[in-house]
Structures are given as C-alpha cells and as structure tokens.
Amino acid sequence: MSIERPVAPNPYDLLPATESFSITSTDVAEGQPLNDDQVAAAGNTSPQLSWSGAPEGTRSYTVTCFDPDAPTPSGFWHWVLVDLPADCTSLPAGAGAEGATLPGAAFMCRNDGGPKAFMGAAPPEGDMVHRYYFVVHAVGEDSLGVDSDASPAVVSFNLAFKTLGRAILHGTYQH
Template sequence: MSLDRPVAPDPYPLLPSTASFTVTSSDVSEGQPLNDNQVNEFGDTSPHLTWSGAPEGTKSFVVTCFDPDAPIVSGFWHWVAVDIPADVTELATGAGASDDTLPGDAFHVRNDGGGMGFMGAAPPPGDQIHRYMFVVHAVGEDRLGVDGSASPAVVGFNLAFKTLGRAIISGTYAH
C-alpha cells in the first residue's frame, strides 16, 4: 500500500529544540491506526487529548494535527486550535468541532481542507501509510498573536519563537 516515494521526515526535530512534556489520549495510541471516527469519511471527530508536565512559564497552549506524509511539499494541517488557556490540560473527544467546543477564548484557524475545526484523516487511496501528529505546544504568552484568519503556516511561524515545550502523539492511517 505504498506509492514509490520516500517517507517525509518528522518535522519537529528540524525546529529549534524545546522542552518536552507528555500528551496521552484515550483515542490515539502511539504509532497505531486512528479510530474510524478520526477519519474524514467516517466522522471528523477530534480525539481526546490530555497533557501534563508543561514547562514553567507556560501561559497558553496551541494544539495541532499535522500529516507530514501528504503528497505535497507542505504536508497537510488537519487541526490548529490556538490560545487554549494555560489552566486547561485536556480536550475532550470532539473538542475540535468548532470554536464553541474549545475552552475559554480559544479558537481555530482554517485547516488545509478549508474548515475551521478538526478534519479527519483523508490520505489518497492507495497511498502509503500516513502519520497524524497531534502536538500540544506550550506557549510563553497568553495569546499567540494571530487571529482566526491566520494560516497554519503563520501559526507555525509564531510558534517557532514562542514555544516553550512540545508534547507529541502520533497515529496512522491508510486507505
């Protein structure tokens, strides 16, 4: 089940190093296939995530889901939730449905599918196994400094300078 192309690198070691902390999920198991409800054609339901051990000085969080294996140079952003309050350490299953399901003043920026919430796994049929990297970014500011019109790339640019730590859990999916 693989096209003849190399596997994309994990992008996070290519960024400036940060502290690490822990993220776990009752819906995602490290390196294992995603549940059907986290797949685009079956439900587009964001997974449960809980995290602990964020670095001292954390003032907010950003949660993302990125597929580095999409058959395009930029990868594919499935979820970007910004300005999650620092006292929040868990997002329930389905929290990525809309801004109304996020805590406090947190909000979504548009995913690469064009929606303002979580978009489930949707690799091309017959393509290789894709990795879906759910990342909790600990941010050293109350607000990242973007609004809902920002692209995931602009969020990532801001995170490059404001991230204190990162916690990552990855699931997989292929048609």
Template sequence: MTLDRPVTPDPYPLLPAVPSFDVTSTDVTDGRPLDDAQVNAGGDTSPQLSWSGAPEGTQSYVVTCFDPDAPTVSGFWHWVAVDLPADVTSLEAGAGADDDALPAGAFHVRNDGGGKGFMGAAPPPGDQVHRYYFVVHAVSEPTLGVDGDVSPAVVGFNLAFKTLGRAILHGTYQH
C-alpha cells in the same frame, strides 16, 4: 495505485529544540492506526487529549494535527486550535468541531481542507501509511498574537518564537 515517493521525515526534530512534556489520549495510541472516528469518512471527530508536565512559564497552549506524508510539498494541517488557556490540560473528544467546542478564548484557524476545526485523516486511496502528529505546544505568552484568519504556516512561524515545550503523540492511517 501507490504513490512512489520517499518517506517524509518527522518534522518536529527539524524545529528548534525545546523540552518535551506528556500527552495522552483515550482515542489515539502512539504509533498505531487511528480509530474510524478520527477519519474523514468516519466522523471527523478530534480525539480526546490530556497533557501534563508543561514547562514553567507556560501561559497558553496551541494544539495541532499535522500529516507530513500528504502528497504536497507542505504536508497537510488537519487541526490548529490556538490560545487554549494555561489552566486547560485536556480536550474532550469532539473539541475540534468548532470554536464553540473549545474553552473560552480559544479558536481555530483554517485547516488545509478549508474548514475551521478538525478534519479527519483522508489520504489518497492506495497511498503509503500516513502519520498524524497530534502536538500540544506550550506557549510563553497568554495569546499567540494571531487571529482566526491566519494560515497554519503563520501559526507555526509564531510558535517558532514562543514555544516553551512540545508534547507529541502520533497515529497512523492508510486508505
């Protein structure tokens, strides 16, 4: 059964405009299907990410993975890693396993599946193709000012006021 609904817009152009910078991955190719490792049933392994060219004044980063195509009003947050130090410009595959896999001082907030870490793609069987936006947010403060008990929505609210730039890479998946 395919759910009949319109395609959700790319959410990032709907936010206040900020400069972009570069993000690449050895595991995700922009606009292409995700590898099995990034799928919930295939391993739940966060992809390798590297970024460069963040705006001057960047003091920390937040890395997120968001699926706007989930059959909910609010989409689905698969990964939110907060307070990555400004001198960190890459994460190895699997860094989303838990807080211990992140650089010192960084932490996860709960994803929409209930865990603190990366949750791989898991759209409903037969649903449309889903997009998974891996985004590195350059932050103007050394910390975002939240703790690990907040929701991804609270992280997003704080990012609205502290984001200097955004690097975006997206993969796709259909079950």
C-alpha cells in the same frame, strides 16, 4: 494508487529543540492506526487529548494535527487550535468540531481543507501509511498573536519563536 516518494522526516525533529512534556489520549495510541472516529470519511471527530508537565512559564497552549506524508511539499494541516488558557490540560473528543465551544479565548484557524475545525485522516486511497502528529505546544505568552484567519504556516511560524515545550503523540492511517 501509490504516489512514489520518500518518507518525510518527523517534522518536529527539524525545529529548534524545546522541552517535552506528556500527552495521552483515550482515542489515539502512539504509532498505532487511528480509530474510525478520527478518519474524515468515518467519524471526522477530533480525539480526546490530555497533557501534563508543561514547562514553567507556560501561559497558553496551541494544539495542532499535521500529516507530513500528504503528497504535497508542505504536508497537510488537519487541525489548528490556538490560545487555549494555561489551566486547560485536556480536550474532550469532538472539541475540534466546527463551532465548538472552547475554553477561554481559544479559537480554531482553518485547516488545509478549509474549515475552522478538525479534519480527520483522508489520505489518497492506496497511498502509503500516513502519520498524524497531534501536538500540544506550550506557549510562553497568553496569546500566540494571530487571529482565526491565520494560515497554519503563519501559526507555525509564530510557534517557532514562542514555544516553550511540545507534547507529541502520533497515530497512523492508510486508506
């Protein structure tokens, strides 16, 4: 079943410009289909991510995964990981598991599916190709100033004012 609609723009093109820095992954290749591990019905495992070159003044990181192609007006948030310490520059595969031990004071907020964890790709069967943006946001404060009950929209609102730079990697998936 395809839900006819236009392709959403890259959501990060619509935000205030920031510096960019590098992100790599052993699990996600830029613009390529996600591995089964990152699919909800297969592995449902957050990918390995590494980043470098964050802007001067970075004091913490927030990591998100967003699907702008979900058939909703607001897309779908698959992962929101907040307050990673500035000396953390990588996450192993599976760091987004519910109850995972995270560095420093880091914590996860609920994804749009409900859990405080990573939720793998799960577009409607037969729908168009979906894009999954894995973004590391360099934050200029030790804490973003939210708690684990904050919605992804509230986290994003705070990021709009506190982000010094973004590292963006996106994969795709079609069911």
